[in-house]
Amino acid sequence: MKIKLYYGSGAASLCVHWMLIEMGIDFEAVKIDLSNNEQKGEAYLKINPQGKVPALELDGNVYTESVALVMLLSEHSERLKPAVGTDEHARWTELLIYFANSLLPAFREWFYAPVESGGNKEKETFLKDLVRPRIEAVYDRIEALLADGRTHLLGNQLRSVDFVGTMLMRWSRNMPKPATQWPNINKYVHRMRSMPSFIEVYKREEIKVKLLIKLKMITHLFHFKMEIKKYDK
Template sequence: MYSLYYSPGAASMVVHWLLIELGVPHELRLVDTAAKQQKSPEYLRLNPNGVVPTLVDHGQPLYEAAALVLHVADRHAEAGLAPAQGDPQRGLYLQWVLNLANTLQSPLRLWWYPQDIDGEHADTVKDGARRRIESTWERLDAHLAANGPYLLGERLSAADFYLAMLMRWTRNMPRPGHEWPHLAELARRMKARPSFATLYEREGLTEWA
């Protein structure tokens, strides 16, 4: 059974969501990030980066949200959320998961923590992150317009769960991801899944329901 170290609404959300969607046994271990529990010596032994999520699989702690998305979807290939090796869409699937990690999740962190780059020019860092995020939404919306409704066309994949989580993260930004029409449609489809309601109930979330 998996053990997921999580904090409500954090990057652990997509891993939790996939575990629910896949219907696989797992236990949740809440990490109190407000109390800096993720920086405790006990947690750092599991994840030296001091962030969530961490997923323990057969006694092995694993981290990095994008890697966990790929790992969980591959481990439960029977659900069809990850194109298999040799599938023509495998490369596109890997491309999208890593693209989301690099072009959205990375600048989103800078939006919230611009001081990590330059505390004296935090507003400049934050504005640059916002522009990068919005340009990425523009490209993703154009892709979905031409090739949607999901990132792999008619085929739902774990990458779409990841994308929906990142859209949720921008809900309070000047222009959130769901303001683009084709991204809004993908968000609507993902939020209509029964697993999304279960996720929200278990994590105690209400915004962007």
């Protein structure tokens, strides 16, 4: 199967890109520069007339909608998708549809509030105040789901819904109350972010790691070198 992913750095395409890397299959990734509005350019509109990322080309056919693409790719992974007919499969479908119906549109409203309000700060605040409780209500539900100590959203095994969930937690990082302020979500997100495929997708999408994390890494490295020196003596 010939696979081509059109993605924007850190955009809704991240969960698909990450999943493709985790699956370890061959695919081509084409970056669409959202900061330059390339998604609305003539060339990309021929691929996806909606002018949005992600778009996934499978053997010449183009499909869109991040959650649908994750579901589609899941058909090719026994590891990342629960067996059909099981309770876990029903929960997997339920959670993916829930994310698609709740957080995805809510975040769009949050991020596009400055544009929708036409530069009117009061209107922007009004729009954001409307949508913020809807986003936080989803985190309450996910926090409760993780309260039984499970390592992943559906239990103790990584499933494709985890790529969508983690991506949607990440989008709240600059909100007044980021998802990581929910204790169970915080542990979960750290677990997901330590995956080699996550580190790889960040590298490929050239997403800048926060200065704090960089500083932590430098400090660790420094201590590590000190340890080696001590050991050498």
